[in-house]
Amino acid sequence: xxxxxxxxxxxxxxxxxxxxxxxxxxxxxxxxxxxxxxxxxxxxxxxxxxxxxxxxxxxxxxxxxxxxxxxxxxxxxxxxxxxxxxxxxxxxxxxxxxxxxxxxxxxxxxxxxxxxxxxxxxxxxxxxxxxxxxxxxxxxxxxxxxxxxxxxxxxxxxxxxxxxxxxxxxxxxxxxxxxxxxxxxxxxxxxxxxxxxxxxxxxxxxxxxxxxxxxxxxxxxxxxxxxxxxxxxxxxxxxxxxxxxxxxxxxxxxxxxxxxxxxxxxxxxxxxxxxxxxxxxxxxxxxxxxxxxxxxxxxxxxxxxxxxxxxxxxxxxxxxxxxxxxxxxxxxxxxxxxxxxxxxxxxxxxxxxxxxxxxxxxxxxxxx
Ligand code: OSB
Ligand code: MG
Numbered sequence: 001x002x003x004x005x006x007x008x009x010x011x012x013x014x015x016x017x018x019x020x021x022x023x024x025x026x027x028x029x030x031x032x033x034x035x036x037x038x039x040x041x042x043x044x045x046x047x048x049x050x051x052x053x054x055x056x057x058x059x060x061x062x063x064x065x066x067x068x069x070x071x072x073x074x075x076x077x078x079x080x081x082x083x084x085x086x087x088x089x090x091x092x093x094x095x096x097x098x099x100x101x102x103x104x105x106x107x108x109x110x111x112x113x114x115x116x117x118x119x120x121x122x123x124x125x126x127x128x129x130x131x132x133x134x135x136x137x138x139x140x141x142x143x144x145x146x147x148x149x150x151x152x153x154x155x156x157x158x159x160x161x162x163x164x165x166x167x168x169x170x171x172x173x174x175x176x177x178x179x180x181x182x183x184x185x186x187x188x189x190x191x192x193x194x195x196x197x198x199x200x201x202x203x204x205x206x207x208x209x210x211x212x213x214x215x216x217x218x219x220x221x222x223x224x225x226x227x228x229x230x231x232x233x234x235x236x237x238x239x240x241x242x243x244x245x246x247x248x249x250x251x252x253x254x255x256x257x258x259x260x261x262x263x264x265x266x267x268x269x270x271x272x273x274x275x276x277x278x279x280x281x282x283x284x285x286x287x288x289x290x291x292x293x294x295x296x297x298x299x300x301x302x303x304x305x306x307x308x309x310x311x312x313x314x315x316x317x318x319x320x321x322x323x324x325x326x327x328x329x330x331x332x333x334x335x336x337x338x339x340x341x342x343x344x345x346x347x348x349x350x351x352x353x354x355x356x357x358x359x360x361x362x363x364x365x366x367x368x
Contacts, residue, residue, distance in 0.1 A: 022165035044111025067100035105268030126306025134159035134313035260289035290315030295328030
């Protein structure tokens, strides 16, 4: 593939609206845009979607920067790469650090697709013309929450997701269900519960939620299985699934009926595609998760969600929902709850360099 140079663009951009879970609030988004450049000057792009603190997974922007510059970029330069599928083997000697690995691997997939002059969705075997989009509702009062949902339904969204915790669950969800009897509503707990909360979680069954995402701890693969046996509501694993092996464990134990696949959390495309295959073979529903990300990662998500099995709306929303101005052109737009796949080569979007300059804190360059 003739990878000659890697550039890390360290960026920071304020979110239009703060994003909150029971674990904390993100109002300024930090990240790294990875640019991989070949001998012809062609660029592929990836993105570090870790946060400044390790609330979602153990990685942070700084741990990713360390892994990239000290370990992963030198590994990529150490060997002639013919196909991005080889990257996962190349990274075998590095334990975990999935988000750091994913960011570089994604950039290499984008570059590879551009070198072939083909859209990335086609290279990975996608087929959907449009990907299905859902939105996260979060507001300080029930009234605002209902108004936000009304607006989203007006815009054509067919699925909403609400962040819950033991202090804020049944009441909110019941009010939404009353107001929107036919809307697809789901809840995401980001590990706010333990098995002792079983009875409270069982009470949610009557609200006919599409699923409850990651109710228990990241490593509670066994207790998720115990819980799923007692719940009618499907459990969807998020944080727990970071590799194909963990997916196999969840399948053996029947810990979930759904999985949200995030390229970053699972270490990139190779693992994401393997997890996807396992889910297809074992009747586990899949959809594309989100990371309140910049446009580069958002465009990668759209490529992934063109796979036929991504039949449930993902957390992929318009750029404008989070940003005053995104760093890509054209920006991502949702119409009638759907996003058209992008047919230009690679991820199909280009960098809006004017905007990129405004949000870049520093830039680091590495040569082969
Ligand atoms: O748990 O799914 C999650 C955002 C950041 C980190 C973790 C999660 C989320 C979301 C998706 O809920 C929000 C989005 O990107 O639209
Ligand atoms: Mg989640």
